Amino acid sequence: MHKSNPLVLAMVSGTLVSPSFAGQANHHPSAVVELDSIVVQSRIPSNRRITDEDIRRHQPLDVADIFRSEVSVDVGGGSRNAQRLYLRGVEASNLNVNIDGAREGRNLHQHRGSLGGLDPDLIRQVEVDPRPSADQGPGALGGRVAFTTKDAQDLLLPDQQQGARMKAAYASADEAWLGSTSLMTRLNEDWGALAHLRAVNREDYRIGGGETMPHSGGQDRDYLLRLSRLPTQGHEIRLGAQRHTFTGDHPYGSRGSDFGDPREDQAQDEVGQRVRQHRWTLQHTYDAPRDWLDWNGHLYLTDHQLQRLDNDTRTRTREYGGDARNTFHFDHLDIQHRLTVGVDYYLEEGRTEGPSISSESRNLGAFIQNRMHRGRVSLSLGARFDDFSTEFYQQTLSGSAVSPNVSAEVELPAGLTAFAGYGEAVSGAGIIPVGWMAYINEDTNLNDGEPFKAEKSRRREAGLRYEARDALADRDRLQLELTLFDTRLHNSVDRDDPWGSPFASRPFGFEPPFVGTIRNREDTLRTRGYEIRGSWGIGRYDTHVSFFSAETLDEDGNPQSVSRRRGGTGGDRFVWDHRWAALDSLTLGYTFTWVDDLTQVPDDAPPRDGYSLHDLQAQWDPGLDERLTLSLVIHNLLDTRYARHTSLADTDDDGRILVRDEPGRDIRMSATLRF
Numbered sequence: 001m002h003k004s005n006p007l008v009l010a011m012v013s014g015t016l017v018s019p020s021f022a023g024q025a026n027h028h029p030s031a032v033v034e035l036d037s038i039v040v041q042s043r044i045p046s047n048r049r050i051t052d053e054d055i056r057r058h059q060p061l062d063v064a065d066i067f068r069s070e071v072s073v074d075v076g077g078g079s080r081n082a083q084r085l086y087l088r089g090v091e092a093s094n095l096n097v098n099i100d101g102a103r104e105g106r107n108l109h110q111h112r113g114s115l116g117g118l119d120p121d122l123i124r125q126v127e128v129d130p131r132p133s134a135d136q137g138p139g140a141l142g143g144r145v146a147f148t149t150k151d152a153q154d155l156l157l158p159d160q161q162q163g164a165r166m167k168a169a170y171a172s173a174d175e176a177w178l179g180s181t182s183l184m185t186r187l188n189e190d191w192g193a194l195a196h197l198r199a200v201n202r203e204d205y206r207i208g209g210g211e212t213m214p215h216s217g218g219q220d221r222d223y224l225l226r227l228s229r230l231p232t233q234g235h236e237i238r239l240g241a242q243r244h245t246f247t248g249d250h251p252y253g254s255r256g257s258d259f260g261d262p263r264e265d266q267a268q269d270e271v272g273q274r275v276r277q278h279r280w281t282l283q284h285t286y287d288a289p290r291d292w293l294d295w296n297g298h299l300y301l302t303d304h305q306l307q308r309l310d311n312d313t314r315t316r317t318r319e320y321g322g323d324a325r326n327t328f329h330f331d332h333l334d335i336q337h338r339l340t341v342g343v344d345y346y347l348e349e350g351r352t353e354g355p356s357i358s359s360e361s362r363n364l365g366a367f368i369q370n371r372m373h374r375g376r377v378s379l380s381l382g383a384r385f386d387d388f389s390t391e392f393y394q395q396t397l398s399g400s401a402v403s404p405n406v407s408a409e410v411e412l413p414a415g416l417t418a419f420a421g422y423g424e425a426v427s428g429a430g431i432i433p434v435g436w437m438a439y440i441n442e443d444t445n446l447n448d449g450e451p452f453k454a455e456k457s458r459r460r461e462a463g464l465r466y467e468a469r470d471a472l473a474d475r476d477r478l479q480l481e482l483t484l485f486d487t488r489l490h491n492s493v494d495r496d497d498p499w500g501s502p503f504a505s506r507p508f509g510f511e512p513p514f515v516g517t518i519r520n521r522e523d524t525l526r527t528r529g530y531e532i533r534g535s536w537g538i539g540r541y542d543t544h545v546s547f548f549s550a551e552t553l554d555e556d557g558n559p560q561s562v563s564r565r566r567g568g569t570g571g572d573r574f575v576w577d578h579r580w581a582a583l584d585s586l587t588l589g590y591t592f593t594w595v596d597d598l599t600q601v602p603d604d605a606p607p608r609d610g611y612s613l614h615d616l617q618a619q620w621d622p623g624l625d626e627r628l629t630l631s632l633v634i635h636n637l638l639d640t641r642y643a644r645h646t647s648l649a650d651t652d653d654d655g656r657i658l659v660r661d662e663p664g665r666d667i668r669m670s671a672t673l674r675f
Contacts, residue, residue: 048127052150055126059169059617061202062120066123068591068635069544074645076645078643082111082648083115088142096138101146102302104116107565108317108433110435118147124150126145127144128145129144132425132459133423138386138427141427142487149224149226151238153228162185172668173206183195191227194228198222215248215251216248218246219247226238236284236285239281243276245277247272247273253267258648261661265652271308297325299322300320300321303316316351335373338373340368341367342366357440361389363388366384369405376411385402386427390428395447403424404423407421417466419463426455430455436495444515457490461484479535485528485529494566497515497517529550534546545576548572551600558602561602577591587619598610635665636665638665
């Protein structure tokens with residue numbers, strides 16, 4: 001693979017962090033005071049938030065782009081149909097991923113990724129929380145990723161009662177054209193309404209060096225209706241209906257679908273496919289003047305569907321669920337308590353056509369988490385009870401379990417804080433995609449006749465945090481954090497067939513069941529590593545550095561390859577992000593990403609090449625009272641050819657790695673008009 005010139009990196013980075021660059025920020029003393037209060041609270045919390053400002057600066061066209069500068073999250077796969085999200089090496093099937101409180105649920109098909117569709121322009125924030133706690137929701141074996149969408153009040157200008165927002169954008173790598181329209185109104189002092197639609201048409205994307213990645217194009221359509229009551233105090237209510245569809249031509253299975261390289265080896269012809277996601281949500285929150293009432297409740301209904309357009313067969317999940325929690329604030333013996341008590345529930349029905357088979361998965365959870373603080377010490381204790389049941393043809397995985405957790409922080413002298421935590425979690429859903437359920441029959445070996453065990457995880461983390469003001473220069477902001485982590489997944493419920501795909505060729509006369517074996521995996525998947533994060537800012541300038549190093553091992557300490565729906569890491573990752581508000585109306589940014597070679601691999605897997613990327617961002621408001629915004633973003637400036645290490649790979653007869661490359665240089669331009 002082509003590697004970026006380190007001399008170019010040194011020139012660009014040196015320019016951005018030179019004393020003259022930082023000094024320019026000090027020419028605007030009025031802006032210094034305003035920005036200080038923003039940056040101090042937002043940069044290195046243990047659960048990290050990707051804000052609306054971060055999202056707008058990078059101009060993402062899909063959900064994967066949102067995590068481009070978040071070092072603990074990797075999105076492998078390349079094209080949309082194959083994308084999968086990994087948090088600290090744990091794949092999204094083992095996380096609680098939700099949008100406005102609505103859980104994303106199980107994979108629909110073996111050869112499609114798990115990353116849902118959502119217009120990034122509608123996202124207010126993304127919370128990335130790998131820490132152990134009882135209130136992360138069901139199935140959070142490796143943590144939680146929570147998306148929160150916007151209300152009409154977020155999009156209206158301060159002096160507007162009604163308004164509209166129109167956006168047009170273009171991206172060069174896949175020749176994507178985007179258009180969106182939002183209509184907003186304040187119904188009265190408290191209530192607002194929002195209607196939004198977006199369309200994106202994209203061709204097959206161009207990789208670094210000029211080749212094209214086949215079957216990577218498609219069309220996105222997004223629709224949202226939102227009614228929200230947001231008073232200054234009292235009851236908040238949000239009612240939303242969302243629809244997303246993605247249509248494209250992709251191989252439905254085997255080599256060249258979600259693994260391997262379709263340019264080199266494609267086992268099946270591409271077929272038209274459409275993913276449709278419906279999501280209905282209701283949220284009610286009430287933060288009363290009384291300390292004992294801080295209420296948050298969600299109800300949701302989701303309907304996800306994968307349709308083959310050539311034969312009109314569908315794989316579908318429908319899920320009902322919700323959660324209700326209250327946080328009690330009180331003091332006892334000079335200890336401040338924030339006690340959260342709640343319950344959550346979901347019922348997911350999966351259904352396939354041809355043959356028509358359905359299966360159910362449900363989980364009832366109850367949790368308690370007490371976050372206490374006194375002086376320099378903070379302590380969090382919690383436990384979660386889960387009662388679960390999942391159908392596997394004539395056998396059911398069912399049971400209940402209690403999962404404890406504990407974490408603590410101690411403020412040390414000189415701005416240091418030490419922290420540590422331990423937590424357990426369970427899941428009774430398994431990681432079998434719904435589409436495989438259609439091929440389970442009386443000939444399938446279900447866990448060798450033994451009862452299924454619940455999937456379990458154990459998470460440990462520890463580290464140091466440092467915060468200071470006026471550390472390197474007058475009125476600057478400095479934050480540093482080191483985190484060590486160790487996550488172990490036990491009893492994964494997975495398919496285990498020696499002949500691979502049920503459609504693969506077999507010896508003459510051998511007719512095994514389509515899905516031969518489903519069992520609890522005996523091997524424990526362990527992901528251990530560390531993160532280093534740093535943030536420094538002065539005046540209008542902020543820079544953020546993050547480094548992630550992890551390895552995925554079996555219980556004997558042997559390296560493991562990326563495993564579909566379980567986990568996987570890659571080479572060490574380093575991200576250096578810069579943001580400079582050059583003028584009140586102009587913001588500039590630069591992001592450098594470096595990934596080391598991956599050499600610690602199993603004996604039967606080839607190593608993977610590292611890569612480095614350079615991204616530029618510019619956003620300009622040309623003096624029309626924030627009504628017009630022009631943006632220019634260049635991803636992969638040097639047109640590097642690379643593949644993410646969490647993309648599923650194959651090898652040819654010569655042992656050469658076959659993997660889907662990511663897009664090459666991508667110039668994105670957008671204009672947003674509010675009126």
